[in-house]
Amino acid sequence: MNTFFITTPIYYVNARPHLGHAYTTVVADAMARYHKLAGQDTLFLTGTDEHGDKIVQAAEKEGKSPKEFVDGISARFQALWPRLDVANDRFVRTTDPTHVASVQSFLQKVYDAGDIYFGEFGGHYCYGCERFYTEKELENGLCPQHLSKPEFISEKNYFFRMSKYLPWLKEHIEQNPTFIRPERYRTEVLSMLESGALEDLCISRPKSRLTWGIELPFDKDYVCYVWFDALINYISALGWPDGADFERYWPGEHLVAKDILKPHAVFWPTMLKSAGLPQYRHLNVHGYWLVRDTKMSKSLGNVVEPEEMAQRFGADAFRYFLLREMHFGSDASFSDEALVGRINADLANDLGNLFSRVLSMTAKYFGSRVPAPKQFDEADKAIEDLCATAMRNFSQLFGNVQFAQGLESLWELVRALNKYVDSQAPWALHKQGNMERLATVMYVLLAAMRKTALCLWPVMPVACGKMLEQLGQPVQETLPPVPVLEEEMGSLDGLVPGTGVAEASNLFPRIEVKKDPAVAEKAKAAKAQAKAEKNAARQQKGDGGKPVEPCASGDDAAVSGRPNIDFDHFKALDMRVGTVLVAEKHPNADRILRLEIDFGEGQPRQILSGLAEHYAPEAMVGKRVCAVLNLEPRKIRGLMSHGMVLTAGDGNSLTLLALDGNMPDGSEIA
Ligand code: ME8
DSSP states (O other), rough: OOOOEEEEEEEETTOOOOHHHHHHHHHHHHHHHHHTOOOEEEEEEEEEEOOOOOHHHHHTTTTTHHHHHHHHHHHHHHHHHHHHHHOOOOOEETHHHHHHHHHHHHHHHHHHHHHHEEEEEEEEEETTTTTEEOGGGSBTTTTTTTTTTOEEEEEEEEEEEGGGGGHHHHHHHHHHHTTTHHHHHOOOHHHHHHHHHOOEEEEEEEEOOSSSSSSETTTTEEEEEEHHHHHHHHHHTTTTTTHHHHHHOOOOOOEEEEHHIIIIIHHHHHHHHHTOOOOEEEEEOOEEETTTTTTOTTTTOOOOOHHHHHHHHOOOOOOOOHHHHSSTTEEEEEEEHHHHIIIIIIIIIIIIHHHHHHHHHHHHHHTOOOOOOOOOOOOHHHHHHHHHHHHHHHHHHHHOOHHHHHHHHHHHHEEEEEEHHHHHHHHHHHHHHHHHHHHHHHHHHHHHHHHHHHTTTTTTTTHHHHHHHHTTTOOHHHHSSOOOOGGGSSSSSSOOTTTTTOOOSSOOOOOOOOHHHHHHHHHEEEEEEEEEEEEHHHHTBBTTHHHHHOOOSSSSHHHHEEEEOOOHHHTTEEEEEEEEEEEEETEEEEEEEEEEEESSSOOOEEEEOOTTSSOOOOHTTOOOOEOEEEEEEEEEETTTSSEEEEEEHHHHHHHHEEOSSSSOOEEEOO
């Protein structure tokens, strides 16, 4: 049977849900919806991880029993998901009796297979991470994650013979290139395996130290290590060992961030192997959301609350932003400005505007009924082809966890439809009384809009419903399981002439950002001063002392204060698109990042750029940039720079120049 099973991590209940949790869960929801749209029998699981020291400590802080405490926070996670239009089929809690029974069966099975032994172990235990560190792993004697001193604990414990399965795991990863994806995380796991640093896994905690956990079936004085317990959720929720859903949906695929790569890429596959169970299909690993390029943390007070975002901007727009802004696998930076920018550009200007203008013209020219098209001309056929290509690309990229690129290819269609409106000028056809041609143009637009709306169901389910309703499509009958995406990728059909459509549409109103007047005033003054200084410097320097002539003809040049250049000078610039492969701080200059950028030249090019105060190095990796390549190479504090990355700045802030389309590395900017 054609099934698709997707999981998120089960989240710790020691803190409230934040942007990071929302991202993973929204992505999983979008994947589940996409596979439903592709006609698959889909199951989507999320849940909460409720055992372990951390939880006990957090409960104690609030003066609650662990159970009372976990019930409260787990309920918060469960309440959040519908507010983000997340429609998980199951919600697993590790305190569920069915999960507990499943974990005990699993432990017994691995024990009976001879893969669990009893031994003595001493190590540096960090309560924050719930794990032991070796001497080598500590940084100045501190836990590298929490920068706190771990406690040295020596005790007898049970161990899982993980090392026995590591050679098999390496081979499995080598033979299955998409077992862990994207590639960078696969490489990371392979080098972890090659390093030889991995050992057997301690899987118990003595009850004398911790009672909040699942009792080992073969020793009642011990509870199970929280990670061993937690990973089993992925099959306990399917009723393993006896549930019919296990037969039906396993193997599935997992979605996690890079922070929990090791347990998912090393512990879990070896556990499955020892228990004689099939391996998962894919481990999909994404990067971290930073907030204004800084790590999100309670102490910095910059934690982004997903519920607040959904309330302020709408769940659809928030979901769109999450999927569009983060290139799966790389880190991304969150800010209100970035969110508003995306909403205004992609949703209000491109998509919303398309619906609004096409529906109001259909009302005006055809009384809000879908007109019957006549013969397609070249322009119509080009839209029909583009629609099929955009849908195919969207589908392929989305299925390949490249959500941002998938949406970008769909937006190529949205933007082309807006251009088609401009070039076909329905108002002129109407004026000329050319109703046949007008009917065809309006039909092409409405039919392509319907296809676009269908593709967007995984990303913006509520807005998709509204779009389909506005196009006169009975949503209950239209949405899955009825239209299978594949069948919609051909010609511009699917709309019955005569169908009634909405008279107007206002799907995504533009968001006006109210600027703090004091901040705006300061920025304006700084800008004016910078401009005056620049002009003065130019007047002094000129060309061999000659003052620069203000431009007489071009207004733009007069505004910038710079002289016009001739076309040949402009043509001499070699400007290209590239992808940042490596980004790190310049060892001798605080404000400068050292970038290695792929411009399709066969090997990456090193460029130094004054971006360090505006972008964290990890947020730069994977970004598409525009750059001038044929600047004279320059040495800056000991390192060579072979070009310049283009940015836009107002004296205070600086942003990279963004591309409005998905062009390959090395594409020329002209
Ligand atoms: O690790 N950016 O739970 P957890 C993106 N209970 N995603 C983020 C993020 C960020 N800044 N912060 C958190 C645990 N996440 C274990 C999992 S699974 C068997 C047990 C998301 O509450 C991301 O999915 O610490 C990450 O992997 C997960 O939350 C960690 O959640």
